[in-house]
Amino acid sequence: MENLLKVKQLKKYFDTPGGTLHAVDDINFSLAAGETLGVVGESGCGKSTLGRVVLHLLESTSGQIWFEGKDITHVSRSELRELRKKMQIIFQDPYASVDPRMTISAVIDEPLRNNGMKSRSEREEKVAELMELIGLAKRFTDYYPHELDGGRRQRAVIARALATNPRFIVCDEPVSALDVSIQAQVINLIMELQEKLRLTYMFISHDLSVVKYVSTHIMVMYLGQTVEYAETGDLFAHPVHPYTQALLSAVPIPKLGAQKQRILLKGEITSPIDPKPGCRFAPRCPRACEQCHQEIPALREVADGHMVACHMV
Amino acid sequence: MSEKETLIEVKDLTVHYVLHSGTSEAVNHISLAMKKGETLGLVGETGAGKTTVALSIMGLLPVPPAQVKSGEIIFEGQDILKLSEKEKKKIRGNKISMIFQDPMTALNPIDRVGDQIAEGIMLHQSVSRKEAMQKACDIMEMVGIPAVRYSEYPHQFSGGMKQRIVIAMALVCNPELLIADEPTTALDVTIQAQVLDMINQLKKKLGTSILLITHDFGVVAEMCERVAVIYAGEIVEAGTLEQIFEFTSHPYTQGLFQSLPSLEDSKAKLIPIPGMMPDPADLPEGCKFADRCPVCEERCRKTLPPLAEMEPEHLVRCFRPLKAK
Numbered sequence: 001m002e003n004l005l006k007v008k009q010l011k012k013y014f015d016t017p018g019g020t021l022h023a024v025d026d027i028n029f030s031l032a033a034g035e036t037l038g039v040v041g042e043s044g045c046g047k048s049t050l051g052r053v054v055l056h057l058l059e060s061t062s063g064q065i066w067f068e069g070k071d072i073t074h075v076s077r078s079e080l081r082e083l084r085k086k087m088q089i090i091f092q093d094p095y096a097s098v099d100p101r102m103t104i105s106a107v108i109d110e111p112l113r114n115n116g117m118k119s120r121s122e123r124e125e126k127v128a129e130l131m132e133l134i135g136l137a138k139r140f141t142d143y144y145p146h147e148l149d150g151g152r153r154q155r156a157v158i159a160r161a162l163a164t165n166p167r168f169i170v171c172d173e174p175v176s177a178l179d180v181s182i183q184a185q186v187i188n189l190i191m192e193l194q195e196k197l198r199l200t201y202m203f204i205s206h207d208l209s210v211v212k213y214v215s216t217h218i219m220v221m222y223l224g225q226t227v228e229y230a231e232t233g234d235l236f237a238h239p240v241h242p243y244t245q246a247l248l249s250a251v252p253i254p255k256l257g258a259q260k261q262r263i264l265l266k267g268e269i270t271s272p273i274d275p276k277p278g279c280r281f282a283p284r285c286p287r288a289c290e291q292c293h294q295e296i297p298a299l300r301e302v303a304d305g306h307m308v309a310c311h312m313v
Numbered sequence: 314m315s316e317k318e319t320l321i322e323v324k325d326l327t328v329h330y331v332l333h334s335g336t337s338e339a340v341n342h343i344s345l346a347m348k349k350g351e352t353l354g355l356v357g358e359t360g361a362g363k364t365t366v367a368l369s370i371m372g373l374l375p376v377p378p379a380q381v382k383s384g385e386i387i388f389e390g391q392d393i394l395k396l397s398e399k400e401k402k403k404i405r406g407n408k409i410s411m412i413f414q415d416p417m418t419a420l421n422p423i424d425r426v427g428d429q430i431a432e433g434i435m436l437h438q439s440v441s442r443k444e445a446m447q448k449a450c451d452i453m454e455m456v457g458i459p460a461v462r463y464s465e466y467p468h469q470f471s472g473g474m475k476q477r478i479v480i481a482m483a484l485v486c487n488p489e490l491l492i493a494d495e496p497t498t499a500l501d502v503t504i505q506a507q508v509l510d511m512i513n514q515l516k517k518k519l520g521t522s523i524l525l526i527t528h529d530f531g532v533v534a535e536m537c538e539r540v541a542v543i544y545a546g547e548i549v550e551a552g553t554l555e556q557i558f559e560f561t562s563h564p565y566t567q568g569l570f571q572s573l574p575s576l577e578d579s580k581a582k583l584i585p586i587p588g589m590m591p592d593p594a595d596l597p598e599g600c601k602f603a604d605r606c607p608v609c610e611e612r613c614r615k616t617l618p619p620l621a622e623m624e625p626e627h628l629v630r631c632f633r634p635l636k637a638k
Contacts, residue, residue, distance in 0.1 A: 149589055181568060247503060252509070252529065254529075254533070254570065255577070262510075265503045268473055
């Protein structure tokens, strides 16, 4: 299949008073149209920064990004404007990502107006069409965001993201702020839309069961780097990296007697500021050896399409 | 096994928040009993009334706007709701203590963490400052924080460490009951695993009863012996862990289970619960879940089903329960 998005040796460093923060450090992946890449990892691992760099919401420090076969690493403002129509984002908190003084129809209308749809009636028609698509009843047209619950507000945010007919959407923790019963509604909506509109997603989440449900491929990140990448079924059936194994074993299972042997990690995520040489996971790794503390392990293929960065496998 | 002693009993508790814009009926006729040494999970979604129940037990309800309309909370032979503020203070933090979801807001940012732990000891026990500091050091070691960090400030600790300090503060007077309100929701999974493991070990060591408030059935399966599911201010189902997980009887409880993506079974489709929880300021007559219920019938909308016993300990508020043992 043709790659819609390809990222090569992508890096994003931030200068902080304490040193250089390696938020995204040498990430490579490609994503075919219609697929979903799930990005998982703990807070501070750089998954949101990665999403933002791909969308040019943050400028990359180095590396390359291709979209629809074109190098988009460096683009002009006008090119970026065209690009933004095709690449969109849905944020975690639907309370913070809409202007509280705009009605729902205005929220969805804004991207249409900004992208040159001049005729008012045409826009109104499109807003109604979008609201129907994401399952928001007509009566909410003139509501303000605070009058809607979290689930409906997130639907409005999704409608806004879809307004410019994008091909690629970064979903950054889109359901984390929602209650379980509402969460399931929004997940199903996101998946239905993918099928209907043939969307490609990068789905960022810390919730492994949600990521497993929506993704075709999964990338596990630790301190700015990929530690494991595989097809979803493969990753969950045969996790290879010690971090992935610990992460999977840490998830509480809502079933009686389902608790498997848990790998309890010692300590916490170390600082991404001026990281020490060697594997970033080594200080917490139950299997770390001398070599792990000195050399960064390269990401290599251990089985068909299954990549792992670890000296010990 | 012999019947364990009852530690605390909430009877027919009703709490409303009376505001200019209307009355929010947060908790309606909730009854709960906890035995010594057990962990009870209180499960429900945002706005179901879980935290209001916890605050009532702690005597921390914001009055006004909160008003206790009915009920009593019996702890050690007396009704907590009738105690004076002075008497409540003797219990709070001493015999009953609470940990909150966000460890950052539960700590004083400009006070040393060790002193914050010692404060509780000095308040409730007649010990010298030196003894209190020693006790604080001991409990810090117990929750896995080196005592040498006594003089550090909250911002010098990570989220997981801060939550350990909050837990140390709550446990330092060896309470009979610990109320844990979403204690690990703000933490990463690997850290959550560490903290849950620690709470379980401390419980074994100290024999503390825990009222665990959560929305996560995974955490419940791991920590609790009994579960109460709460919806729109009412208990809709209660029972042992086995009864709730294996013999799920209320359509809402079942709906919650079906809304969870599974790590084990990738084929299972998510079945969301349609609609959303009714506004507590405008509750429907009859069953509160009727509007979203797949098996709802005429009488459900008119009459509130009683919380009926399906079998010993398994209570269900439904005219058409799904299955029984």
